[in-house]
Amino acid sequence: MEGKANIQDVAKRANVSIATVSRVINNQGGVRKQTEERILKAIQELGYIRNAAARTMKSKDTKTIGVIVPDINNPFFPSVMAGIEQKAREKGYFAILSSTNESPVVEQEILKNFIERGVDGVIITTANENGDHLKQVLEQGIPMVAVDRSIQYYDVDTVLVDNVKGSYQAVQHMILQGHEKIAIICGPQNTTPGRERFIGYKKALEDYNLKLDERYIFQGDFGERSGYQGAHQLYSLEDRPTAIFSSNNLMTIGCVKAIGDLDWKLGEEISFFGFDDVDIATFINPKLSVVSRPMHALGELAFQLLHERIQFKDPVPKREYKLSPELIIRESCRLRYPKSSPDGQSLKK
Amino acid sequence: MEGKANIQDVAKRANVSIATVSRVINNQGGVRKQTEERILKAIQELGYIRNAAARTMKSKDTKTIGVIVPDINNPFFPSVMAGIEQKAREKGYFAILSSTNESPVVEQEILKNFIERGVDGVIITTANENGDHLKQVLEQGIPMVAVDRSIQYYDVDTVLVDNVKGSYQAVQHMILQGHEKIAIICGPQNTTPGRERFIGYKKALEDYNLKLDERYIFQGDFGERSGYQGAHQLYSLEDRPTAIFSSNNLMTIGCVKAIGDLDWKLGEEISFFGFDDVDIATFINPKLSVVSRPMHALGELAFQLLHERIQFKDPVPKREYKLSPELIIRESCRLRYPKSSPDGQSLKK
DNA sequence: CTCCTAAATGTAAACGTTTAGATTTTCTTA
DNA sequence: TAAGAAAATCTAAACGTTTACATTTAGGAG
Numbered sequence: 001m002e003g004k005a006n007i008q009d010v011a012k013r014a015n016v017s018i019a020t021v022s023r024v025i026n027n028q029g030g031v032r033k034q035t036e037e038r039i040l041k042a043i044q045e046l047g048y049i050r051n052a053a054a055r056t057m058k059s060k061d062t063k064t065i066g067v068i069v070p071d072i073n074n075p076f077f078p079s080v081m082a083g084i085e086q087k088a089r090e091k092g093y094f095a096i097l098s099s100t101n102e103s104p105v106v107e108q109e110i111l112k113n114f115i116e117r118g119v120d121g122v123i124i125t126t127a128n129e130n131g132d133h134l135k136q137v138l139e140q141g142i143p144m145v146a147v148d149r150s151i152q153y154y155d156v157d158t159v160l161v162d163n164v165k166g167s168y169q170a171v172q173h174m175i176l177q178g179h180e181k182i183a184i185i186c187g188p189q190n191t192t193p194g195r196e197r198f199i200g201y202k203k204a205l206e207d208y209n210l211k212l213d214e215r216y217i218f219q220g221d222f223g224e225r226s227g228y229q230g231a232h233q234l235y236s237l238e239d240r241p242t243a244i245f246s247s248n249n250l251m252t253i254g255c256v257k258a259i260g261d262l263d264w265k266l267g268e269e270i271s272f273f274g275f276d277d278v279d280i281a282t283f284i285n286p287k288l289s290v291v292s293r294p295m296h297a298l299g300e301l302a303f304q305l306l307h308e309r310i311q312f313k314d315p316v317p318k319r320e321y322k323l324s325p326e327l328i329i330r331e332s333c334r335l336r337y338p339k340s341s342p343d344g345q346s347l348k349k
Numbered sequence: 350m351e352g353k354a355n356i357q358d359v360a361k362r363a364n365v366s367i368a369t370v371s372r373v374i375n376n377q378g379g380v381r382k383q384t385e386e387r388i389l390k391a392i393q394e395l396g397y398i399r400n401a402a403a404r405t406m407k408s409k410d411t412k413t414i415g416v417i418v419p420d421i422n423n424p425f426f427p428s429v430m431a432g433i434e435q436k437a438r439e440k441g442y443f444a445i446l447s448s449t450n451e452s453p454v455v456e457q458e459i460l461k462n463f464i465e466r467g468v469d470g471v472i473i474t475t476a477n478e479n480g481d482h483l484k485q486v487l488e489q490g491i492p493m494v495a496v497d498r499s500i501q502y503y504d505v506d507t508v509l510v511d512n513v514k515g516s517y518q519a520v521q522h523m524i525l526q527g528h529e530k531i532a533i534i535c536g537p538q539n540t541t542p543g544r545e546r547f548i549g550y551k552k553a554l555e556d557y558n559l560k561l562d563e564r565y566i567f568q569g570d571f572g573e574r575s576g577y578q579g580a581h582q583l584y585s586l587e588d589r590p591t592a593i594f595s596s597n598n599l600m601t602i603g604c605v606k607a608i609g610d611l612d613w614k615l616g617e618e619i620s621f622f623g624f625d626d627v628d629i630a631t632f633i634n635p636k637l638s639v640v641s642r643p644m645h646a647l648g649e650l651a652f653q654l655l656h657e658r659i660q661f662k663d664p665v666p667k668r669e670y671k672l673s674p675e676l677i678i679r680e681s682c683r684l685r686y687p688k689s690s691p692d693g694q695s696l697k698k
Numbered sequence: 699c700t701c702c703t704a705a706a707t708g709t710a711a712a713c714g715t716t717t718a719g720a721t722t723t724t725c726t727t728a
Numbered sequence: 729t730a731a732g733a734a735a736a737t738c739t740a741a742a743c744g745t746t747t748a749c750a751t752t753t754a755g756g757a758g
Contacts, residue, residue, distance in 0.1 A: 054714035056402035403744035
């Protein structure tokens with residue numbers, strides 16, 4: 001009983017034509033109950049499993065979507081993926097997941113492969129927002145939705161987190177606590193999240209009449225190491241900041257590590273706010289205040305948009321969703337008494 | 350210029366037959382340079398991309414492997430996945446990833462779908478080691494390798510971590526520090542890791558003539574919550590343990606959280622060793638000692654074994670690898686002075 | 699210039715489905 | 729019970745490749 005049975009074998013055994021078998025496999029109805037049972041029995045006995053490749057050849061669709069993430073080790077993406085997968089499974093879709101390690105070249109290859117395989121749609125967090133490597137996909141009429149990073153030159157549905165709002169609120173929170181020397185550890189400025197979180201930071205300072213101080217701006221790369229370096233550099237400043245805003249989870253980890261190593265008193269000498277919740281946030285003392293992103297929801301929404309595109313091929317205009325992040329206030333930001341020593345004696349007002 | 354070009358179109362445009370085109374697509378040689386260039390040009394101009402489904406119909410293989418994990422949110426699996434993916438890409442394979450949420454039913458469905466798609470192989474961490482749902486895959490002659498959890502009734506290549514050794518060493522370490530009342534937070538006993546880590550624990554106690562105390566054995570389920578509950582229960586004991594060994598990462602997190610909430614002095618009143626390294630390990634004070642698994646290597650090896658099976662279909666006997674975990678000694682285990690108050694005054698020899 | 703051989707290219711038959719459209723069977727109704 | 733309609737079933741043609749085998753072409757040797 002090799003795994004060889006095909007629809008022919010089933011048809012023969014059930015004494016019907018392959019068309020009828022096909023009908024019951026896809027429950028299209030119009031088959032007498034008695035016949036159906038006979039066919040089902042034959043399928044059972046032969047251990048028949050339909051061949052997806054052959055099916056795809058005729059019907060075009062694969063019930064497969066391709067998912068591209070830049071870094072599978074960043075816990076943000078598995079979470080998003082979980083959301084995607086859940087919704088996908090509900091609708092009978094499967095997901096091919098590939099990680100680019102932030103390499104546009106790899107991304108290009110993966111996309112080509114996705115097209116070869118005839119994926120019904122693509123969900124992507126691109127490694128290169130300005131690239132034209134996405135063109136090929138769109139040209140094939142394959143729907144695409146961008147997650148977390150938007151795409152420059154093409155109109156694709158996009159699901160973002162409101163980064164500006166998130167970082168604005170975080171920085172605002174620190175300002176309202178009396179901080180004036182607030183540093184930021186930035187992400188790469190050629191990525192949407194990196195850029196936007198910086199914008200929120202600037203906007204908050206502006207709205208509260210604090211001037212931007214170059215010394216307090218550290219350019220990181222979203223990697224743990226750069227967070228570590230950032231904190232070190234800020235610490236080495238003559239005039240240290242009293243608060244730090246870190247632009248993503250990994251840098252937060254690096255940053256907090258450095259703060260610990262430097263014996264910089266978190267929540268006292270230095271307040272802290274991070275973008276993205278992290279496991280460690282509630283383990284260190286004081287607990288970290290963070291901006292939390294609705295990752296699962298992001299994934300669910302992304303699939304939902306994609307699915308709509310897959311089903312109704314009509315050209316609906318591009319849609320863009322911005323999900324609001326949530327401020328989780330814990331303990332790493334303490335009231336600050338401006339212009340005075342940090343002992344809290346001379347409370348202003 | 351719809352994304353419709355097929356091999357026929359290319360052939361026509363290059364003024365050759367489809368056979369020749371096929372030959373250059375698969376670089377099989379035997380095509381005059383001049384002709385090849387003409388074909389390449391046509392491909393370029395038409396934006397032709399070969400149809401994987403049609404290809405698969407003839408040549409049988411899909412260059413796709415299916416990967417099944419029980420919980421995509423457990424950081425262990427993305428790490429393994431990264432290893433798999435890296436090796437796979439090197440060999441021109443792609444991976445379909447699906448998460449079962451520990452549900453054997455879902456797992457069964459996914460496997461069926463994998464067969465439909467004609468994956469060339471399967472890498473799986475099964476949700477049900479005793480299930481016969483794996484039979485269908487093997488029957489189709491699809492190679493399979495098990496990762497982290499072995500499979501009962503079938504002979505498949507297996508890549509494991511030496512759980513017994515890991516937990517043995519961890520417990521041994523605590524014993525040698527003088528601990529006698531060592532508790533364990535177990536994983537489910539119907540999974541290999543859960544079982545084996547418990548065995549290592551028992552063995553260590555036995556070897557050092559410590560008797561197993563039922564009160565110090567807490568049955569968890571590898572989830573964070575159960576770790577939390579475990580620590581609570583142990584704390585509520587009249588005669589508290591002086592050390593805890595936690596069987597996995599998530600339970601470690603729960604456990605450490607509880608210890609914090611209970612104000613149980615980590616590293617002083619209670620020593621701790623966890624299986625699996627976690628982000629938080631180096632953030633809390635004292636830093637956590639853990640057993641660390643070579644996750645990336647696990648994934649790489651798994652793919653390698655699978656690839657061998659795919660290439661050489663000959664029935665090689667089942668192979669089983671056990672990778673050694675590594676003990677990372679940090680600070681959460683302190684010397685214990687047995688039989689005396691924990692103030693360390695009465696050091697026994 | 700022929701002939702022969704080897705290299706290059708072409709022809710046509712699968713692969714396993716789905717699905718119009720044709721045909722047969724069953725059921726209803728007069 | 730026959731006719732007609734409706735339901736069930738069948739036939740055959742795709743889908744886009746790969747590949748064994750057949751055919752043509754090129755290039756030397758005589």
